[in-house]
Amino acid sequence: MISDLAGDLARADRAEAVRNAARGWRGARVIDEAELTAIRARYPDDRSRMGPVFRVLLFLFTLVAGNSLFGFIGVLSGIGGRERGDVLAVLALLAGLALAFVTDVQIGSLRRRQGGIEAATSLMAIGYVLGAVGWWIFDHNHSSTAAVPILCLLGALLCAAAAWRWGYPLYAGAAAAALLVVLAHLPLGRLWWIVLPLAAAPLLLRLSVSPRLPPAHRASCTVILAVALAGLYAAVHLGSWEAQAIEDLGQRHQPSPPGGDLLWWLALVATALLPVILLALGLRGRRYPLLLLGAGTAVASLVTLRWYVHLAPLWVVLVASGAVLMAVVFALRRYLESGPDEERHGFTAAPLFQDPARLRLLEAGAAVLTLGPEARTIHEEPKFEGGGGQFGGGGASGQF
Amino acid sequence: MNPDVAQAVPELAESGVVPREIAPLLLRVARGELLSVHAELRFLLYLGVLLITGGVGVLVRQNLDRIGPVVIAVALGLAALAALAWVVRVAPPFSWHAVPSPNLAFDYVLLLGVLLAAADLAYIEVKLTPLGSEWPWHLLLVALLTGLAAFRFDSRVVFSLALSTFAAWRGVSAGRLGSTLWAEPEAVRWNAIVCGALFAVLGIVLLSTRRKAHFETLAVHLGWLLILGGLGSGLTESGGTGLAWSALLLVVGAALAAGAYRFRRFPLFAFGVLAAYVALSRLVIEAIAETAAAALGCFWFSITSILVIIGLVVAQRRLKEPL
Numbered sequence: 001m002i003s004d005l006a007g008d009l010a011r012a013d014r015a016e017a018v019r020n021a022a023r024g025w026r027g028a029r030v031i032d033e034a035e036l037t038a039i040r041a042r043y044p045d046d047r048s049r050m051g052p053v054f055r056v057l058l059f060l061f062t063l064v065a066g067n068s069l070f071g072f073i074g075v076l077s078g079i080g081g082r083e084r085g086d087v088l089a090v091l092a093l094l095a096g097l098a099l100a101f102v103t104d105v106q107i108g109s110l111r112r113r114q115g116g117i118e119a120a121t122s123l124m125a126i127g128y129v130l131g132a133v134g135w136w137i138f139d140h141n142h143s144s145t146a147a148v149p150i151l152c153l154l155g156a157l158l159c160a161a162a163a164w165r166w167g168y169p170l171y172a173g174a175a176a177a178a179l180l181v182v183l184a185h186l187p188l189g190r191l192w193w194i195v196l197p198l199a200a201a202p203l204l205l206r207l208s209v210s211p212r213l214p215p216a217h218r219a220s221c222t223v224i225l226a227v228a229l230a231g232l233y234a235a236v237h238l239g240s241w242e243a244q245a246i247e248d249l250g251q252r253h254q255p256s257p258p259g260g261d262l263l264w265w266l267a268l269v270a271t272a273l274l275p276v277i278l279l280a281l282g283l284r285g286r287r288y289p290l291l292l293l294g295a296g297t298a299v300a301s302l303v304t305l306r307w308y309v310h311l312a313p314l315w316v317v318l319v320a321s322g323a324v325l326m327a328v329v330f331a332l333r334r335y336l337e338s339g340p341d342e343e344r345h346g347f348t349a350a351p352l353f354q355d356p357a358r359l360r361l362l363e364a365g366a367a368v369l370t371l372g373p374e375a376r377t378i379h380e381e382p383k384f385e386g387g388g389g390q391f392g393g394g395g396a397s398g399q400f
Numbered sequence: 401m402n403p404d405v406a407q408a409v410p411e412l413a414e415s416g417v418v419p420r421e422i423a424p425l426l427l428r429v430a431r432g433e434l435l436s437v438h439a440e441l442r443f444l445l446y447l448g449v450l451l452i453t454g455g456v457g458v459l460v461r462q463n464l465d466r467i468g469p470v471v472i473a474v475a476l477g478l479a480a481l482a483a484l485a486w487v488v489r490v491a492p493p494f495s496w497h498a499v500p501s502p503n504l505a506f507d508y509v510l511l512l513g514v515l516l517a518a519a520d521l522a523y524i525e526v527k528l529t530p531l532g533s534e535w536p537w538h539l540l541l542v543a544l545l546t547g548l549a550a551f552r553f554d555s556r557v558v559f560s561l562a563l564s565t566f567a568a569w570r571g572v573s574a575g576r577l578g579s580t581l582w583a584e585p586e587a588v589r590w591n592a593i594v595c596g597a598l599f600a601v602l603g604i605v606l607l608s609t610r611r612k613a614h615f616e617t618l619a620v621h622l623g624w625l626l627i628l629g630g631l632g633s634g635l636t637e638s639g640g641t642g643l644a645w646s647a648l649l650l651v652v653g654a655a656l657a658a659g660a661y662r663f664r665r666f667p668l669f670a671f672g673v674l675a676a677y678v679a680l681s682r683l684v685i686e687a688i689a690e691t692a693a694a695a696l697g698c699f700w701f702s703i704t705s706i707l708v709i710i711g712l713v714v715a716q717r718r719l720k721e722p723l
Contacts, residue, residue, distance in 0.1 A: 018408045020723075038417045042412070050716055052666075053669065054712055057673060058709060060674075064705040072695060075694050291440075295440075314455075315455045318455030319456065322447075326449075333505070346435060347435055347436075348434060349436075349504065351439070364559065364560040364618050370450065371561055372573055375568040
């Protein structure tokens with residue numbers, strides 16, 4: 001049954017990947033409706049799927065239903081005192097196992113995918129099992145030094161199993177993050193954070209595009225790679241080294257190391273170089289995750305630079321970096337568009353098969369949240385003070 | 401890079417399902433030999449605008465005394481003018497329909513110009529007080545000017561800014577929806593509801609007159625969020641007032657869900673279902689609070705959630721929301 005489910009799911013996901021690409025081609029009007037229908041017929045969908053809005057609603061209501069049902073049973077059990085916790089932990093464990101079974105049935109024989117309900121039951125399954133084990137560990141006077149890594153290890157195993165069996169890349173990322181927490185508790189935790197991602201990255205990079213793996217497992221490898229490299233950056237980051245952040249996470253508190261020694265300089269160099277290396281690898285191989293990670297860590301390193309070196313007042317840094325960013329984008333766009341077929345080195349500024357209308361709607365939503373002005377206070381309307389007060393307009397809010 | 405699509409494209413081209421002339425392009429994209437950075441460049445431009453306007457805010461706050469109000473006002477005005485002049489120069493002719501941007505930077509330079517101009521107006525109002533005690537009207541002025549710019553240059557981002565500035569004039573903002581709206585006086589609540597109704601009506605008018613009909617989604621969604629947020633804030637009231645607001649939210653949410661179901665407006669359907677469910681639950685929990693609250697509460701949420709799930713599955717089968 002195990003291989004049947006994995007094989008069925010892989011076939012369904014591969015066909016969905018083609019249909020999904022075809023939807024993008026149709027959105028970009030490179031194929032017409034008849035051709036899209038023909039592709040759908042050639043790669044039929046044998047799963048029961050929901051649209052994004054229904055998926056979110058079903059996910060939310062399943063979480064409410066499952067948790068309140070558990071609460072109802074818990075209240076009805078009517079046991080008080082210390083025993084109550086133990087009974088609830090047993091109930092949680094049973095509920096977790098039952099929910100895992102329900103998830104398996106939905107994804108397996110009921111052929112549900114992207115339906116919201118099975119995602120919610122899978123999340124609750126992991127949560128309840130972890131909750132039950134967590135209760136036993138903490139209730140039986142285990143020190144948190146031992147309890148946290150045990151729980152994280154169990155969480156990593158459960159999430160990894162869920163990612164592999166049910167094809168949820170998010171769980172793969174959670175498993176990788178939990179594993180990093182476990183590693184932080186080991187002696188030389190920081191070294192593990194550096195060595196393991198470096199060792200695993202080449203393999204994960206290959207697996208993330210391997211045709212042998214189904215789409216969900218490829219995506220899982222990509223997410224694990226992203227978490228591992230983020231962990232690597234955190235381990236070599238100058239600020240994390242000075243604050244002994246990894247050691248603190250692993251509850252192995254150390255005094256702050258002296259600044260200016262060899263390790264400090266190594267951390268400084270690594271903080272500067274890692275984003276450059278990630279960006280270079282991403283550009284060379286046109287690997288999107290590496291480009292994103294490279295850009296993200298570059299921003300983090302620039303903020304770190306500003307933290308240590310006050311090159312100029314904050315407003316100069318903000319305006320200059322904004323202006324430079326826009327200038328770089330203009331130059332990049334012009335460079336890409338002036339190439340043959342509007343592309344250079346395998347990169348293009350053209351949208352290709354992205355949906356521009358959806359992008360613009362997202363931008364407009366973001367503008368309401370990030371650029372909207374501070375609302376005036378209605379009941380203070382008559383109180384005008386020329387010298388100050390909350391003010392804003394068209395996003396330019398703040399106190400002048 | 402997508403190996404499954406890379407494997408499918410030659411087969412599709414061979415069988416004539418996909419035109420042979422576009423197959424090489426599709427294949428290159430699927431193999432990762434061609435990567436679009438269009439969305440990333442747009443995001444970086446947006447980030448650039450955010451950084452510049454943030455920097456201008458800090459400049460004005462920190463250097464007011466040193467630089468002087470006139471210099472700051474003139475500098476902001478000139479910067480805004482420069483950005484808007486470029487926009488006017490390259491803008492395509494006006495049309496009531498959607499107009500493609502002449503280039504990638506157009507929307508963001510327009511946004512930057514509008515934000516700088518708005519900052520300048522706000523600054524002049526604070527320092528030079530031309531409107532005196534009528535200063536809140538400057539937000540309305542900014543909202544109207546921003547709205548005009550949005551229509552003229554066909555920018556959804558600037559249109560959303562116009563709507564949020566109008567709402568700010570009436571004391572409502574995204575930040576307040578999450579915090580102080582719930583503790584604000586009745587006036588803010590009603591302002592949110594009336595603003596939301598205005599936005600929703602504006603959206604309907606735009607759609608029915610086919611004038612900038614593509615702005616309708618934004619206006620209607622923001623409008624309904626404000627209406628439901630305003631009504632929902634009444635749920636925190638105690639006693640009969642809270643019950644009345646709950647009943648009103650239940651009716652409005654259910655009506656929205658029904659209307660959205662009829663017209664296949666999926667996000668609005670979700671807003672309506674969630675609002676109606678929260679309102680109904682508030683009414684029921686109020687009624688059972690005096691009795692065995694915990695058990696009955698859990699029972700209510702488990703049973704009703706299952707019923708909603710069944711209803712949603714049935715509704716999806718009829719509506720068939722696109723994936």
